[in-house]
Amino acid sequence: MAPASFELIASLVLRETSIIYEPRKEYLVEARLHPLSVQAGCSSIDEYVQLVMRNPVERQKSIDALTINETSWFRDNAPYQAFTETMLPALLAARADRRRLSIWSAACSSGQEAYSIAMLLDQHLPPGWTVDILATDVSTAMLSRVQNARYSQVEMNRGMPATSLVKYFNRAGTEWEVVPSLRSLVRTRHLNLAEPFPMIGTFDLVLLRNVLIYFDQPTRHGILRRIHPHVASDGYLLLGSSETTLDLPADLNAMWDREQIGRVQAHRPATQAASTIAVPRPHPHIASGSLTGARP
Amino acid sequence: MTQRAMIIDDSRAMRSILRRIITGLDFETAEAGHGQEALDLMEAGFAPDLCLIDWNMPVMDGYTFITEVRKRPEWRNVTLMMVTTESEQGQIVKALAAGAHEYVIKPFTPDAIVEKLELLGLSGKGIPA
Amino acid sequence: MTIAPEMTDVHAIVEQVWSSFLGDEEPLLPAYDADGPFGADDAWSSAVSIHGGWTGTVTIELSKNLAFSLTRLMMAMDESEALDDAEVADAVGELVNMVGGNIKSLMPGPSALTLPVVAAGRAAHSSDLREVSRFDARWAGEPVRVSVHSPS
Incomplete structure (x- = not known):
């Protein structure tokens, strides 16, 4: 060209x-x-x-x-293992009164991440609990793919355990379709990470994996600032494995604690910094009342 | 210790594709054109950690091969992964019930094989911890 | 009415086989060659049959150049290495095996898939078989046709 x-x-x-x-x-x-x-x-x-x-x-x-990303089910494995072994038990203990979990797949692409989490929750969530999985993406085509929940044979081969394939999917022509019970756990919404976020609430787990690398540095920093109020104070933010070592300015660095869980590094809202982060930010239009107000 | 893989497929071209992926993961490989040939190699002393198995082959098909391997206690630690164009849900269930650990449907990309082996704790480069 | 795979499904399957094994730098482009894209002298063909809940034959015909290129790609051989007919037959046979197996899964089952039969030249079909689906395409300018026949 x-x-x-x-x-x-x-x-x-x-x-x-x-x-x-x-x-x-x-x-x-x-x-x-x-x-x-x-x-x-x-x-x-x-x-x-x-x-x-x-x-x-x-x-x-x-x-x-x-804006299509190559993606697979249970991508990189380790984050999902850390979720079932460490994060989920901690969240089940912390939310025992509400018995409700909320999870955000913040650049959901064609939905493999959101449905992978849904499969794990189907296996590990105790009876009587509910879960809400929000899948957002900048691409409306990707959001319709998540809603349609149909995947080609080639996509199904990517990291889907055979036992889960037969349990959670039905053949639909040349494709495989997620069973309704899992689809009902996932809702979609259009969201551009590079812009101010709409009111979406707070989440116990935010998955923001392998997407920051596509943005320039100021945008990356802006996203990490704006996502902070959407992670519950005892919740988790997971970045891609190559993204946890990104250089952050001191104030942004202080907003997050890092916790090593198995082979995965999780970001958690820093407790000490919580009072200082609501003060003026580099992008005043982003720090809107609704977002700061969304913090628990 | 280097891990060993047996590639069982009646197509040389397919064995060549699988061999390139598997040797890239530092597996030592042997190849067989059908299930009986693979059993013969195993009887003769090739002890695989992993078998990649096509379904439709002459002499002995992959499904029969799995049932034969599962009859032998000394081969109970061999990981069996079907790599086949058979893609009905019922066929996958049947292979798993017979003792297959994983199932890849043809066509596949190299990543698919690598990711499935990671799921099985077999990413090559020696015995996993 | 004959039950037949949809052309769009055949297209999707062929596309997946192509992009998985033959790289996607060179896309497979649908073509509409009503009379058939190539002569008998310059072609290879392969076929598998499906028997059981549904009965039919899946055939791939492709130009000799394409048959040789895809064999080299699948076997990771470069242009300088000589190919023998057995190698080409093997690669073209595996291609129809993959397409045929996936078409089988779309049709009423259970059915069994035969091993592929490969020949240098166009495919010939007996008169009791009728073409029920066809997909024509070009790859790097070279023609390929996938057709499905079932008893009339």
Whole structure:
């Protein structure tokens, strides 16, 4: 594709999703836009990029195609093991009065993370407990995939234990569909992590894995600041394994305690810092009353 | 100690694909074109930690191979993973009931094999802790 | 009415097989070659049959160039290495095995899948079989056709 086309599409994606496509990623952009370009009857990627610039439907389609992440069930395993072995027992003890857990999959992509957690809860949640799993993403196409809860054979092979496949899925044509009892645990909502968050409440566990790496540093820091009030004071935030070592400015660093659970490092809201973080932040428009008020 | 894998598939091309993935995980490999050939290799002394098993093969199919391995107490620690195009839910249930530990449906990507082996605690590079 | 797999399902299955084993730098593009995309001299074909709850035959026909390229890709061989017919037959056979097995899972079961039969040349079908589904595509400009036949 022409450098000018790449620049156009990269700046569109950056503007709409804050995700950065560096110049050497041209092949990736081409590979992802190629099927759309053919579908739209364009003779070249450059022609398709022109169409994207004037057609909102194609614009949304191309953004969706460029924000897809490779993902698997129980990705990296260790976080899920840490969840069932350590975090869940702690939360069950702490929430014994309410008997309700809330979990946020904060860049849910096609939903494997949210449904993986749902499967574990189906196996480990004691009777009488309820759970609410919120799955959010910047891509509306991804959100409809989560709602449809259908996965291709190739996707099913990625980390899904065979025993869970036969227990939690039914064949639906060439795809596999999540059983209704699990689907009912997961609700979806459109949310751009790079923008101020809507009122979504607080969560016992927030999964923000393998998504910060797609943002530039100021945006990453902004997200980690804004997500803080949405993690319950005794809750957990899980980042991707390569994301726990990101350099943070001192004030942001002080907002989070790090706790090693097995092979996983969890972030937890720092108790000492809790009183100091509500004071002015670098982005005053983000620290809205509703968000600070959402803290327990 | 290096772990050993037996790749059982009647297609050389498929064995080649699986071999590249498995040797990348530092497994030592042996190959068989059908279940009987694999049993013969095992009788002759190749002691696999893992078998990757196709279902539809000449002479002895993968399902029969699993039932044969499960009859032998000395092979009880061998991890059995089906890698097959058989993709009906009933077939997966049948293979698991016969003693398969995991099941990969063809087509698959290399990541799928690696992730399944992680689930089984067999990520190559020696005996797991 | 004959029960037949939907063309879109056949397409989805072929696409998955292709992208899993043959890389996705070069996409498989649907083509609509009504008369058949290639001559008999320049083709390879492979077929598997399904018997049981549903009966039919799944056939893949592809150009010789494509058969050789995909064999090299599957076997991780480069252009300089010579290929023999047995290797090509093996790779093309495995391709139809994967497509056929997945098509079997869409149809009423239980059914059994035969081992693949491979030939240099186009596929021939007996007159009591009728084509019920077909997917034509091109990969790197080379043609491939997947068709499903069942007894009429």
